[in-house]
Amino acid sequence: MTRLPAATLAQLEAAGVQSGRPLLISDADEVLFRFVESFVSHIEERGHFFDWSSFRLTGNVRRTADGTVLDQSQIFSLLQQFFAERAEHIPPVPGAAEALARLARAGVQIVVLTNVPAAARDARRLALARNGMPYPVVVNTGDKGPAAAWLATRAGGPAVFVDDGPNNHVSVKQAAPGIACLHFVATERLAGLVDMPPEADGRPADWPALERAIAASLGLTCGGT
Ligand SMILES: [Mg+2]
Structure with a gap:
């Protein structure tokens, strides 16, 4: 686990991840928000x-x-x-909040790992809560691998990572090969411009498919329900 800045580490601790529960680490822009x-x-x-x-x-x-x-x-x-x-x-991606709520009810702990500027952290947290996604937010800088690895180690069980950025999948697979990586790009026109990175384990096309893939990655029986 390499070089996590103190500010990031404090947020990771504050996310309250519990040992022994499945974990979803989700990006925000182009996964939860129509960036x-x-x-x-x-x-x-x-x-x-x-x-x-x-x-x-x-x-x-x-x-x-x-x-x-x-x-x-x-x-x-x-x-x-x-x-x-x-x-x-920023408007939310349709279906994201409902899917996350079902996953949370099925016992999944959810952490939003986002590379917004640190100053935007409270606004992001507020926007998530206002749109039915009141989950802990960790504002990261640069590669997401070290922060994702820290969270997965703390959870100690199955973990899945969702992000639109191919480089983030490279970084997460490098830092923690055991984390399942799902490549997801909410905006169709943008999705058409990027292939699934080889490091990713799947590329669901919409939130219903993403919810099923998250549940399957975490060993839940179906769709988080
Ligand atoms: Mg993104």
Whole structure:
């Protein structure tokens, strides 16, 4: 378990994961929240557009006036501003809250592991609670493998990780090969731009399929019910 920053470690402890219960570690953006459509409308209001040519943000955000591609630091600023202004108001992915509630009732403990800026943590927690997903939130920076491995070790039983970002699956499988990895991209147009990474164990197309895959990964009989 490598180099977890103290701030992350404190949040992991506070998540209250219990030993001996199945664990779901879920990303937020593009799994629980419709990130891309919100971000695209945010940048369009500021004179930019997203050109949908690949899964990455870098290279795909352009100035509307002349088509100039924004560089990484400009995109980072847009993201900071986006989360500062909108983290509380990104619409949830349909079906996510209901599926998580069924899984929770079946005994699954749920932790949301998200790479938003630290300043957006309370807004994210509030938005989750307001949308029927009152689960602990851990704000992570960079690779998710070390934090996911820490949580899975604490749970000590079956664990499953859900994320849209291929790099996060690489990182989690490297850090904790025993965690089942499900690749999920809520926005269909975005999903069409990215293949399932070889590190992932499945690629459900929608929340009903994702719920079944999570339940199966955790050894529950069916759909969390
Ligand atoms: Mg995401």
